[in-house]
Amino acid sequence: MPSSRVVNVVFAGLGGQGVIKASDVLADAVFRAGHDVKKAEIHGMSQRGGSVTSDVRFGPEVLSPMIPAGEADFLVVLAPSQVENNLHVLRPTGVLFPPDLVPESALRNKRSLNVALLGALSLHVDLPEEHWREAIAASLPERLLQVNLEAFEAGRAAERARAAAGGRHGHP
Amino acid sequence: MQTVATKAPVRGLWSGDEAVALAALDGEVALGTGYPGTPSTEILEAFSAAGGRAQWAPNEKVALEVGLGAAYAGARVLVTMKHVGVNVAADPLFTAAYTGVDGALVLVSADDPGMASSQNEQDNRRYAVAAGVPMLEPASSQEAYDFTLAALELSGRWRIPVILRMTTRVCHSKSVVVRRERPLPPAPPPSFVRDIRGRVMVPGFARPAHRKLREKLAQIEAWAETSPLNRVIRASPALGVVTNGISFQHVREAAPEASVLKLGVVYPLPVEALRRFAAGVERCVVVEEGDPVILEAMRAAGIPAEGKTERFRFGELSVERVRRILAGDDSPEPPPAKAKPPELCEACPYHPVYGCLQRMGCIVAGDIGCYTLGVMEPYQAMDTCVAMGASVGVGLGLRHVLPEEQARKVVSIIGDSTFIHSGLNGVVEMVYNPPATGHVLIVLDNGTTAMTGQQEHPGTGRTMEHAATGHVSIEGMARAAGIRNVDVVDPVKDPRGFEDLLRKRLASNDLSVIVARRPCILAAADIRHYEKLNSEKAALSAAPGCSACGSPDAV
Numbered sequence: 001m002p003s004s005r006v007v008n009v010v011f012a013g014l015g016g017q018g019v020i021k022a023s024d025v026l027a028d029a030v031f032r033a034g035h036d037v038k039k040a041e042i043h044g045m046s047q048r049g050g051s052v053t054s055d056v057r058f059g060p061e062v063l064s065p066m067i068p069a070g071e072a073d074f075l076v077v078l079a080p081s082q083v084e085n086n087l088h089v090l091r092p093t094g095v096l097f098p099p100d101l102v103p104e105s106a107l108r109n110k111r112s113l114n115v116a117l118l119g120a121l122s123l124h125v126d127l128p129e130e131h132w133r134e135a136i137a138a139s140l141p142e143r144l145l146q147v148n149l150e151a152f153e154a155g156r157a158a159e160r161a162r163a164a165a166g167g168r169h170g171h172p
Numbered sequence: 173m174q175t176v177a178t179k180a181p182v183r184g185l186w187s188g189d190e191a192v193a194l195a196a197l198d199g200e201v202a203l204g205t206g207y208p209g210t211p212s213t214e215i216l217e218a219f220s221a222a223g224g225r226a227q228w229a230p231n232e233k234v235a236l237e238v239g240l241g242a243a244y245a246g247a248r249v250l251v252t253m254k255h256v257g258v259n260v261a262a263d264p265l266f267t268a269a270y271t272g273v274d275g276a277l278v279l280v281s282a283d284d285p286g287m288a289s290s291q292n293e294q295d296n297r298r299y300a301v302a303a304g305v306p307m308l309e310p311a312s313s314q315e316a317y318d319f320t321l322a323a324l325e326l327s328g329r330w331r332i333p334v335i336l337r338m339t340t341r342v343c344h345s346k347s348v349v350v351r352r353e354r355p356l357p358p359a360p361p362p363s364f365v366r367d368i369r370g371r372v373m374v375p376g377f378a379r380p381a382h383r384k385l386r387e388k389l390a391q392i393e394a395w396a397e398t399s400p401l402n403r404v405i406r407a408s409p410a411l412g413v414v415t416n417g418i419s420f421q422h423v424r425e426a427a428p429e430a431s432v433l434k435l436g437v438v439y440p441l442p443v444e445a446l447r448r449f450a451a452g453v454e455r456c457v458v459v460e461e462g463d464p465v466i467l468e469a470m471r472a473a474g475i476p477a478e479g480k481t482e483r484f485r486f487g488e489l490s491v492e493r494v495r496r497i498l499a500g501d502d503s504p505e506p507p508p509a510k511a512k513p514p515e516l517c518e519a520c521p522y523h524p525v526y527g528c529l530q531r532m533g534c535i536v537a538g539d540i541g542c543y544t545l546g547v548m549e550p551y552q553a554m555d556t557c558v559a560m561g562a563s564v565g566v567g568l569g570l571r572h573v574l575p576e577e578q579a580r581k582v583v584s585i586i587g588d589s590t591f592i593h594s595g596l597n598g599v600v601e602m603v604y605n606p607p608a609t610g611h612v613l614i615v616l617d618n619g620t621t622a623m624t625g626q627q628e629h630p631g632t633g634r635t636m637e638h639a640a641t642g643h644v645s646i647e648g649m650a651r652a653a654g655i656r657n658v659d660v661v662d663p664v665k666d667p668r669g670f671e672d673l674l675r676k677r678l679a680s681n682d683l684s685v686i687v688a689r690r691p692c693i694l695a696a697a698d699i700r701h702y703e704k705l706n707s708e709k710a711a712l713s714a715a716p717g718c719s720a721c722g723s724p725d726a727v
Contacts, residue, residue: 014512015514024346027185027346028185031184031185031348036347036348037185037346037347037348038312038345038346038347039185039345039346039347040341040344040345040346041344042288042289042340042344048514048515048516048517048542048545049512049514049515049517049518050511050512050513050514050515051511051512051513062347063421063422063424063425064418064421064422064424064425064490064491065341065345065347065418065421066341066422066490066491068490068491068492069492069506081512082512085509085510085511086509088509
C-alpha cells in the first residue's frame with residue numbers, strides 16, 4: 001500500500017468475536033511503526049451479539065476517525081452473515097478478507113480467527129513483522145499468545161495460498 | 173502523584189475517555205466520581221487503573237454533589253456521566269453555577285448523537301447555556317487531554333464548574349496523545365474556608381450570586397474571544413466553515429480547501445471572533461452535529477451564516493454527510509447498512525423472566541439496561557422504556573387509571589443498578605400512593621451494571637476496584653420502605669416457582685417486590701473471583717496477630 005496516503009481498514013463481525021480486539025492490534029502495530037492512526041467503533045448495545053464494525057485509518061495525517069463508504073482499502077470480516085452488508089465500504093480495488101479465508105482446521109482455537117485474518121492482512125500492509133508481534137503480545141494474556149501467533153502464521157499461509165490460486169482480490 | 177503519572181508512557185494511542193483520565197491524573201485531580209453510562213464509563217475506569225482515586229456513585233446527582241463538596245474544600249474534581257445523566261445531575265448543576273467552586277470541578281458530559289447506546293440524542297450544549305456554565309469540546313484524544321487540563325485551569329481561575337462535552341466518536345475513538353509533564357501548578361492541599369454568603373443559596377444570597385455568575389460569564393466570554401482553544405485555519409476565502417468537536421475532523425477531510433473556525437470553547441461563544449471570521453469569507457457555513465446551537469447564536473448576533481437542513485439534525489455527522497451539507501445536497505441519503513440488532517445473551521438469566529411475562533400477557537413498564545432487550549424478538553415483553561428508574565412510576569401511573577382487568581397485568585421491571593440509581597424513589601411512591609390493585613415490581617438482579625461493561629454498584633457491596641465495602645440490600649431497602657411482600661428467587665433454577673409467585677402476586681391487591689437474582693453470565697466468573705479474594709482478605713485481617721500488619725487488634 002502506498003504510504004503517502006491514508007490506509008483504511010474496516011473490521012466487521014458480531015459482538016464477542018474479537019472485532020474490536022483485531023482493530024486494536026492493527027492500530028497498535030501501525031502506531032509502533034510511527035504512523036498517525038485513528039480507530040473508531042461504537043461500543044455499548046452492539047456488544048450484545050449484534051453487528052460490530054471498527055475502522056482503523058493510518059498514514060501521515062488522519063483526520064476523521066470514520067472511513068467513508070467506498071473508501072476502505074481492506075475489509076476484514078469475522079462472521080459469514082456480515083460480509084454482504086459491509087461490502088459497500090470497499091473501494092472498487094479494495095480487498096476483502098472473508099471469514100472462510102482461513103479454514104477452521106488450520107486453527108488450534110477457532111476464537112483466534114481475528115488474529116488469523118490479521119495475518120492475512122499483514123501481507124498487504126508494509127509493516128515490520130516485529131510490530132505485529134509486539135502488538136499481538138500487548139493485547140492478549142500470555143497464555144493465549146502462542147496459539148494466536150500460530151493463528152497469525154496460518155492466516156499468512158492462507159493468504160499466500162489465495163494469491164497462488166489467483167484468488168480474486170476485489171469484490172467477490 | 174508523580175510516580176503514578178510515570179506509569180503510562182508519555183506518548184500513546186488512547187481513546188478520548190482514556191485521555192481525559194490521563195489529564196485528570198497529570199492535573200492532580202484528587203477525586204473522580206460518576207455513574208457508568210456509554211460512552212463515558214471508561215473515563216473513571218482508566219483514571220482508577222492509572223492510580224487515580226475514583227468511585228462510582230449511586231447516580232449522577234449524587235456524584236456531582238460529592239464532587240461539589242470536594243471542590244468546595246479546594247480539591248480538583250472530575251465528575252463523569254453520559255448526556256442523559258446530566259438530566260439527573262441538573263438540579264445541583266444549576267445552583268453550583270451560582271456557588272462556584274474553590275478547587276476546580278470539571279463535569280464530563282458524554283453525548284451520544286446517533287444513539288449508539290442511549291434512549292435519546294439530546295444535545296447537552298444547551299445545558300451550558302441554560303445553567304450558565306462554560307463548556308469546552310475536544311475533537312480528538314489529544315484535545316480531550318489538553319481540554320481537560322484547560323477546563324481544570326478555567327474552573328480554578330474563575331471558580332466555576334466547567335463542562336467538558338464529549339461525543340461518542342471522541343470518547344471511543346483512539347488517536348495519538350502526547351502527555352505533558354506537570355501541566356498545571358501543584359494543587360494546594362484541601363482545607364475548609366467558610367463562605368456562607370457564597371455557598372448557602374437562600375434567596376438573599378442567591379440573588380447576588382446570580383449577578384456574580386453573569387459577571388464571570390462576561391469575563392469568560394471576553395477570554396474566549398482570544399483563547400487558543402478556538403482556532404482559525406485560513407485557506408480559501410470562498411468558503412468558511414464554523415465547526416466544533418468531531419465535525420471539525422470531517423470538515424477538514426471533506427473540504428481541505430475551506431477556511432475553518434474551529435470552536436473549542438462552545439460556551440460562551442466568541443461572538444466577535446465569529447463575526448470577523450464570517451465577514452472574511454464569501455460563504456460561511458456552520459457544520460455542527462445535533463441542534464443548530466452555534467447557528468442560532470450567530471443569527472441572534474446578526475451574523476449571516478448558512479446551516480444544515482433538518483435531515484442532518486439527526487444522527488452523527490460523517491465525511492459523506494459534511495460533503496452533502498457543504499454542497500447544499502438535501503437529497504435522500506443511502507439507507508444505513510443492514511446490521512444485526514443486539515439481543516439478550518444466549519445464557520442470560522433473564523430469558524425465563526421474559527418468557528413468563530410474555531406468556532402471561534403482562535403490560536410491562538421497563539427500564540434502562542441489558543434487560544431492555546426483552547423488547548426484542550422473541551419476547552417483545554416490554555411496553556415502555558423512558559428513563560433510569562422510570563419503570564416504577566410509569567407502572568404505578570398505568571395501574572392508577574387502567575380498568576381493573578388491565579391494571580392487574582401491569583408489572584414494573586428494573587435492573588439492580590438501575591434500582592439503586594433511581595428506582596428507590598419509585599418504591600417510596602409505591603408505598604405512599606398504592607394503586608387499588610396493588611403493584612408488582614420485578615428487580616432483575618444480575619449482580620452487576622451489565623450493559624455498560626459490568627461495573628460495581630452499591631448493591632454488589634464492592635468498590636469500583638472490586639474491594640469489599642458497604643453493601644446496600646435491594647430486598648432490605650424494599651422491606652424498609654414498607655413493601656409487604658418481598659421475595660428473592662432464582663429464575664433459572666426455579667422458573668416454575670417464579671411464574672407461580674408472579675401469578676399469585678398479580679392476583680392480590682398487595683404491593684410486591686420480586687428480586688429475580690442470578691449473576692450475569694458474562695460477569696459470574698469474575699464475581700466469584702472477587703468474592704473469593706475479598707473473603708480471603710477479610711479472613712486474613714480478622715486473624716489475631718496476622719502477619720499483614722503485625723497487630724493483634726486488626727479489623
